[in-house]
Amino acid sequence: MGSMTAFTRRNVLKGALAAAGAAAVVPAALSTGSTPAHAGVALVRNRLTLPSGIATGDVTADSGVLWSRASGPGRLVAGLLAVDDDGAPLRGGRAFQRVLRGSAASEATDFTSRINAEHLPAGTRFALTLHFEDAEGNAGETAQGSFRTAPGTGLISSGRAARKQSFVWTGDTAGQGWGINEEIGGMRGYAAMHATRPDFFIHSGDTIYADGPIAAQVTEPDGQIWRNLVTEEVSKVAETLNEFRGRHRYNLMDRNVRALYAEVPVIAQWDDHETHNNWYPGEVITDPRYTERRVDVLAARGRQAWQEYQPVSGLSTRIGDGSTGFEPARIYRKISRGPQLDVFCLDMRTFKDPNTDGKETHLTHILGQEQAEWLIREVSKSKATWKVISADLPLGLIVPDGPVNQESLANRDAGAPLGKELEIAGVLSAFKRNRVKNVVWLTADVHYCAAHHYSPERAAFTDFDSFWEFVAGPINAGSFGPGELDGTFGPERVFYKTGAYANQSPRTGENQFFGHVDLNEDDVFTVSLRNANGTVLWNKELQPAR
Incomplete structure (x- = not known):
């Protein structure tokens, strides 16, 4: 709580x-x-x-x-x-x-x-x-x-210890054609997160599905009819700035989303579906639904709409006639939550090299050099007990982009790091070299929930300290999974829960997922994975290393 x-x-x-x-x-x-x-x-x-x-x-x-x-x-x-x-x-x-x-x-x-x-x-x-x-x-x-500001060094107004706080995270909202179904109460997963009374909420990406049209009705495999609220902007793929904006406006039509956002501060990230599935800079898509196929053009419009609709820090507005709107801001950033916790939000999209099989012998980028250096520097100098790295893609899960290419950094090769794995290997090695303790990775993206423990004892690459990665989502999209793990960093799947079948609807809430973290006065980091009905499926207490 x-x-x-x-x-x-x-x-x-x-x-x-x-x-x-x-x-x-x-x-x-x-x-x-x-x-x-x-x-x-x-x-x-x-x-x-x-x-x-x-x-x-x-x-x-x-x-x-x-x-x-x-x-x-x-x-x-x-x-x-x-x-x-x-x-x-x-x-x-x-x-x-x-x-x-x-x-x-x-x-x-x-x-x-x-x-x-x-x-x-x-x-x-x-x-x-x-x-x-x-x-x-x-x-x-x-x-x-x-809202409540993060704890300081004294006592909060209620008299409870200042170090105590909690938060939730998830991703994947209104994907695969599953939008706002008012017959089942709308996006009920948001109400389940709200019911935990968290101090803040991390949306780990895919805040919208700009590339997924939403139809008025969808027939589920068992014959039930899923009925969506539909607007003009969500009825086709987003190409114009107004269509991207319309996707954000649509999600905010849901009463559960609005209630949560009114009382729980959000830390928002973006991933691929804010623009187009599995995109990378410079890509020219072949998707026949699009008249504008230059991803860089679509991404600029998608980013503008995302920045307008997400309450993210670092934006400014030019004064005058207002015609220029919000100036671009860096998406990767640190949110300090007091002496107990720092949250490091990554951007694994803006600086990403093309999707390939991931087996290059030279380093390729998923963070980019500047962001990787920032992450090493800021995590290493953090004085907070816990360092949460909120990533919009998982580290050891294979996320295919077609029959050969890979969307994330895992490359189906359990040997030494190659390609984008080399960049993350450098980050993990630097954390060990700088004696960083209490690092936890959180993510969504793959549409099921899981707990992964990474250890050099199981890995082909061994120059890192063991850590946990927790996966939670979707919150209102199709359920899938599980994915295959890549052994380069020695991941072990300790727990997972998936959809009953591919692209299962959110109707029952049983296979929609979010994560909850409770930090008590003694800095014990308790993680639970829950479904959209609020049921706790699995939990783990992590004791802080001193």
Whole structure:
């Protein structure tokens, strides 16, 4: 159980609205488990609305990104109020109340906007309100949310030890034609993650499926009809910027996604399906569904839409007429979660060399030299007890791209590292050389869940310290698996759970997966793999090495 305990929403909303200076009357919010998509939102006639909800992201001990999208031109306004777990404003030296204004929302950013909130107190819960002001200063629809900054060195407001926190991770949303099925409650896996009350959520990639059209109906193997909510943009592969944006707008139509994002900060990554299956820079695809077949063109549009819709840090907006939108930001980054945990988000797509059989005798790239050097440097100097490396592709699982080529770095050769394996071998060897302890790799991508233990005692390449890799997904896509392991780094499959058959739908939730991590006061790292019904399938306690 994470540090997000129940609190009185009436007090939270009352205090936060006062902080934002909002004039709208807000109806009492319903409980999370049964709220409609617009719950917690005050509807104001003829004012700007929030058609995609609200979100927070990349929350550290003293900062976070606040995000929303408007129905038209406006400026984002946030109210922050520090509260205790009962929703009462903190008093005395712990009191904190602030109003922040963000970037202009315009057509250049599909009316998305963000605020980089800085200089926040650590280990503090905030009641959050977000709304947009139009050109005349009129406040529009107001939405409420909350988040907690990462622990600091003292005690958090509830009096519990500052080091305690939890998080969830998964990947693969709305893939293989399985979209929002309101007959089964929508994307219920998000509700299961939300129910664990995590302090943050890592989306490990495939946040959308730009290359997977969603039809109104799909007939499952047993004859049941899966009924999708459908929009124009998801009815074909995404090629235009608006079609890529429409994929993100679609996922945010789901009430479970919106409820989670309003109360749980996200750390977002991208992988291939934000653009096209298994893509790499410079590729020219032969997919007949596309009129634009230059992947670099599609990836630029996909990246712009992803950056507009994910609450990621490091973005800026040019001031003026707003026509340039958000400036590009580096996707790989470190999110510091206090003395207990650093999260290192990788980008295994932007700098990737072409997909081949992976057996080159020279080094080829999946991270690129600059990112590999950054990863070695930042992990090696991290003072956090645990170093979580969030990768958008697995290390030892073979992920084919056709009959010969490989999508990830594993190459079906259990011998010494070759090709892209050489780059990861260099990273692992540097960790050992620099005496880095307590490294855990997390990923999704392969549409089943698994626990892999890597050891030099089983490996062809031995210059590394043993470590764990945990795999979890999909959260609302087809289930597959299992994959074959490559022996170069000595992986052992300790646990796995797959779909009952290839491309099984999310209907039952039994073969949709996410991972949960609980870090207690003693820095014990407890991992559990769960299905979309919240059932714990497997767990493991990792004791920190000192």
